[in-house]
Amino acid sequence: MLKKIDNLEKYLRDAGIKPSIQRLKIFEYLASTNSHPTVDKIYGALSSDIPTLSKTTVYNTLKLFQKQGIILIINIEDNETRFDADVSFHGHFKCIECGGVEDFPIPEHGKIEALIDYDISEKHFYIKGICANCKKTINK
Amino acid sequence: MLKKIDNLEKYLRDAGIKPSIQRLKIFEYLASTNSHPTVDKIYGALSSDIPTLSKTTVYNTLKLFQKQGIILIINIEDNETRFDADVSFHGHFKCIECGGVEDFPIPEHGKIEALIDYDISEKHFYIKGICANCKKTINK
DNA sequence: GTATCTGCAAAACATTTGCAATTCT
């Protein structure tokens, strides 16, 4: 769960990122949704708000955010890179019916870390299957 | 750990795959290495053996293998799709120094499944960090 | 002889790069 950010400009500055309009809006959008959007989705969601926005800027910004550690890149499908403003360790569930991606908590992950004696910089866990909604629809 | 396959042709047939030369060699190569190779690596490794091999066939074959459930697609980096002939649940460790990907066992994964009440079709867990070898080199 | 499989060439798509214009301080 992403913790509430009360001062977004400060949040970015503290991460070493100058808060331009584009950067603020991109992060704000990412933090406001739990849909784990792609570059295309982010661009589409903001281009009416910032008509001059370019995809290059979305790419640049997301790359910068990741470098500075305030977002995670989610690679579930090889043809679909998604982004998450919640950098705490949690699982991702992708529905193979509707394509949606949801979060789920992973309580006892200390045990997983104990399995590896290397230096860990990132941990990812994801599951694919059929979500509750699609399951209902299919059974009709 | 990939179980030993004594009759590869039968293994493919049982999975509903006609064992052409290309398919046999591609699976054989995938099962023989623990490097989790990319399409490019697979193609490069086999093209001297099968000079007429095309990348399209490698793509087609891997897609078929995945559909029939005898390989896994490993998405760790967004610009690098890797493949694994071991479809049992295990973790992947990617070294951010040397780029290598290793397997590691995940013993108590029943607990992870219990966290999700949806129908699960695939489970993936991966970690990034610095491998033992690179750690040694860096400390020099 | 009909189905399937293979592999070339072109197309499609996502991402990156070079660079000029813009913005910020």
Next chain:
DNA sequence: AGAATTGCAAATGTTTTGCAGATAC
């Protein structure tokens, strides 16, 4: 003014598609 940021257009790289020839049953 000087440095960083943005955004266009072109380049790159990977994967897919259309189709013709080869192979298998």
